[in-house]
Amino acid sequence: MTEETADVVVIGGGITGAATAHALARDGVGVVLVERFGLAAMASRWTLAGVRQSGRHPAELPLALAAVARWAELGQELGAPTGYRRHGNMRLARTPEEVEVIRRLVEEQARLGLDLDFLPSTEAVREREPALAPTVLAASFCASDGSADPAPSVEAFARAAERHGARLHLGERALGVEVEGGRLQAVRTDQRRIATERAVIACGAFGNELLAPLGLAVPLREPMVTVLQTEPLPPLLGPVLGVANADMAGRQEASGRLRVTSGAGDWRGVLTTEPEPRVSPPAGSIAQVIEKLSFVLPAFRDCPVHAAWAGLLDLTPDGLPVLDRVPGTEGLFAAMGFSGHGFGIGPVTGEIMAHLVRGEPTGFDLAPFRFDRFNSAGTPEAGLTLHG
Template structure:
């Protein structure tokens, strides 16, 4: 099929997850002619698959200022978006079941107290006093009361709708095939399966598909795509309020407002298999990962053994070597801004990520030190052991 003629936009945002939708919203509110493009629809992949924790605890020191700002934004998002995100500030418990895990928690609390975060160390029965459903195997836990949780699909769709009301245009159901450049190497738009689209700038929030589009530009974000098993139970009696996870972030879970457990864990390298059913992408977890994830969460919340499983899926994580995202205007590709590699914990950051990217596109100071998130930090990286996953949102 021949491509339609190019159409001009100030900015095209590729990806309608929470980062892309938040960027489109910020730009639209600035009066920018912005188009948001996605091969599926809002929240179709990582932003819809996530646990949807909204946390500051357990963050890398470089990421903590962004998370703290994001949590402030989350407090008034329902009013701002004129929609329900189901955000609740219920706290986060990160649990240790043995001495090795306890050391992780002790170090975490010490470091984050020093960074100014309100976080407490709970020992022994203090854990079960706060959260009676937590297993007595848990001997130590960190507790951050200002952390919380939200509905990932409702939130992302609400942001996308707010962006449309502010003037953003959308193009869903079309895969972006390539970024287009002029003779100087500057990005001037993109080509989808059906058309060419011209733009002053392109913002790439494409998650696990980001490298497909920047590799032809001689750019690459080193990352390994991990597959994490997730599940929902049927509605059950409410027994936990906090987001509850393991010290080493191998698994976590929470109860949604309707009483359903949403939990997951375990990870393995993605083999590339993905299916599209009813227009939506699906990744199927392995039996091994499923059994491990179930047992791991039961070890934290024994009552989960009585739950009935309603839905099972796998989420994909764009895991970078240092578990930090890339937020950058890469050298050698003028007019391009990239934001992916969130390593499984970009959901909370989404609202502030959108503001940062909006500022970069507009040539403004984003208000944060972005040096830890530059692509150039990987220039001397030649492979090796990557940072561990962090699965709390």
């Protein structure tokens, strides 16, 4: 067992951990990033990777607005492509009830300062997206939303962090934290002890494994989302698609592949972790994705499918993440519970966590993201605003 020291240990090499490590290393902090598998091994690879402001919870909207501004510059800053494109997000209504949901969403979000349009009819929708079916009755359209390539984006953050001096320990599992007198002393991995006064838990759905020995947990459910990816196709779809009740989403990647997802469903399967985390989607959920997509995008039914996988969400009761100090342990921080929409805001989450770790103001109201908010009685169960 080797010994090492670090100013800060970031545990988890998804978008959250990689962006946090980058923000710290860029500003001269000595960072070690510990990742159990490879970079982007879980949600940050499974994801649809929409980068959207529309449909965000009001508490998250300021982060999403800042993230959209930041994504545009990221490739240049990180010295590697992120695949970010600002190709819009269209949220579809398929029933008269959904039309009202979308109309209200547009009104509420416009009041919060977001620039988005209501497309009030099938004609208005199809004028913008001719491949959509007449089954689509209306939609919201936010031109400044878009998407990025998930794994390359995480890789770009991590490698830029490395160039700024961060050490990346990939294929290394954090087993726990050492605490003495209420202060963090070290992070223990399966390969070494890293003496440090500050650490960030950015382990997605596995975050509670490190909190449990401290007698703590973020209440998480882990629903499953099924993803299909087609072979490369000629241009078919401009914006990222979502729907009013979040039971499907999709986009066409820059490569031409369609990447489409189900809604979030209960999951009773097995998460295999060797050689990497993998959730195999039930056949029925694949059939549902095909049905739901083809209902709004009829051409989808004939598309050749290249791959299918499933992803787990780290869903909190109110659908918002925890971005906070871990109560009771000086020096320990948590960024988890992104509830199906943590990819787009990742570049800003990283900056926020870096400021928190350094004891600096973050520039955002973090009250909605407090660790201990779930302890108060009556935390409402969230409607899932979802990915896309």
